[in-house]
Amino acid sequence: MVLYITNSRSLLGFYREIPYFLIAKIFNVPLVTHLHGADFNIFFESLGYLNRKLVRFCYNIPKVNIVLNERMRKEYSCLGINVSTTVIPNFVDLSFVDSVNKNDLNKKFDINNIKVIFLSNLLEDKGIFELLYGYLQCSDDVKSRISINIVGKPMFKNKSSLKNFFDLLDATNGKVIYKGPKYNQDKWSELLSSDILILPTYYATEAFPLVFLEAAASGCFILTTKHNYLESVLSDFYCNFFEPKSSSEVSRVFTEMTRNLNTLTLGKENNFLISKRYSKSFYESNLLDVFQSVLE
Numbered sequence: 188m189v190l191y192i193t194n195s196r197s198l199l200g201f202y203r204e205i206p207y208f209l210i211a212k213i214f215n216v217p218l219v220t221h222l223h224g225a226d227f228n229i230f231f232e233s234l235g236y237l238n239r240k241l242v243r244f245c246y247n248i249p250k251v252n253i254v255l256n257e258r259m260r261k262e263y264s265c266l267g268i269n270v271s272t273t274v275i276p277n278f279v280d281l282s283f284v285d286s287v288n289k290n291d292l293n294k295k296f297d298i299n300n301i302k303v304i305f306l307s308n309l310l311e312d313k314g315i316f317e318l319l320y321g322y323l324q325c326s327d328d329v330k331s332r333i334s335i336n337i338v339g340k341p342m343f344k345n346k347s348s349l350k351n352f353f354d355l356l357d358a359t360n361g362k363v364i365y366k367g368p369k370y371n372q373d374k375w376s377e378l379l380s381s382d383i384l385i386l387p388t389y390y391a392t393e394a395f396p397l398v399f400l401e402a403a404a405s406g407c408f409i410l411t412t413k414h415n416y417l418e419s420v421l422s423d424f425y426c427n428f429f430e431p432k433s434s435s436e437v438s439r440v441f442t443e444m445t446r447n448l449n450t451l452t453l454g455k456e457n458n459f460l461i462s463k464r465y466s467k468s469f470y471e472s473n474l475l476d477v478f479q480s481v482l483e
Contacts, residue, residue: 189478190218194252196230196392198238201245208245217481220246221253221275225394225415227262246270250481253474255395258419273477276420278470279400279461296382298448303335304381304407306374306398307388308342309352314387314412314431316348319355321387321437322363329438330362332445335385338377340368378405382451383444385410388417389431395420404461408454410440423460425453 190211195201211218231242243266246252252272254260263270307313315337322335337356343349356363369377378384384402386409393415402409409426411417418428427443427450429436444451463469 188216189481190216191478192218192220194220194222194224194227196224196226198230198234201230201242205241205245208248212248218249219251219253219477219481220249222259222262223255223394224392225259225262226392228265229391231265242266243268251477253477256416256419258416259394275470275473275477276465277395277397277400278465278467279397279404280467281404281461296448296451298445298451299332301333301383301444301451302381303333303383303385304338304377304402305335305385306338306369306378306402307386307396309337309339310342310390311344311348312388312390314389314437315352316355317387317432317434317437318385319352319359319363320434322441323355323358324434324438325441329442329445330359333362333441335359335363336377336381337363337365338367338369338374375401375405378402378407381405381407382454383408383410385437387412387429387431387437389414393417399424400461400465403457403465406455406458408451409457410444423464424457425450 190207192204192207195204207218210216231239234242246263246266247268250271252263252270253275254262254272255274255276257274260272263272305315305318309315322330322333341349341352343352356365366377378401384398384407386396386398389412395416399409399411399421403424409421409424411421411426411428412431413428414431427440429440
């Protein structure tokens with residue numbers, strides 16, 4: 188038997204996990220933890236002296252701690268102990284993409300009609316306002332070449348942000364369209380009909396958003412920020428990075444995209460890269476290898 192838990196990064200969540208650590212310690216059961224966020228060190232540093240000692244004691248118990256990419260290994264450096272870590276990237280279920288007409292992935296890019304998608308919950312920290320202001324700052328020529336679909340559930344902090352969002356949409360004269368949340372096949376259809384995914388995120392715990400893998404599987408070029416581990420996470424893919432919290436950076440990358448069709452066409456290659464390291468079968472195989480290793 189192997190115990191497997193995903194790490195909590197709150198004190199209450201950690202307290203709920205303590206029984207698993209104790210079972211593993213008392214009964215000598217191998218324990219594997221899986222960290223999905225980029226804030227374990229922030230969580231640890233926020234604790235008082237006694238809770239830090241308790242966390243340090245507990246995280247000396249797991250046989251292996253799984254992280255999403257190489258740079259995330261340092262999340263555990265705050266503990267000041269030797270923690271065994273291994274890297275298993277996230278995966279994307281390719282069953283729907285594999286079932287579509289392959290012509291849908293053989294995109295024909297039009298430099299005068301670049302289709303961009305923002306796919307995420309609508310949060311300030313996901314860069315939705317930087318996206319809208321950045322688009323409006325573009326020249327008329329650039330704006331005429333780009334259309335943007337915004338897909339996601341509004342989760343703004345207050346009503347004024349929601350009003351500002353719709354006011355900015357109106358200012359784009361129909362070039363930016365809000366389509367609401369989409370799921371399953373509807374979501375994949377939006378991605379497959381897009382050329383570029385943009386996510387100007389500076390969300391504090393951003394680690395490895397699945398939307399990047401979904402966009403890559405759909406043959407999209409990716410535009411996102413130099414935030415947390417994103418440059419490391421996306422090192423296998425064709426994408427461009429820009430500084431977060433900056434509408435002028437969004438405007439700049441949009442302008443560059445309209446001048447370089449060859450860059451856009453590289454997005455099609457992302458679909459082929461996905462199957463090598465980010466398929467469900469590859470993920471399950473890696474996880475099984477970890478479980479077998481802790482049982483030996």
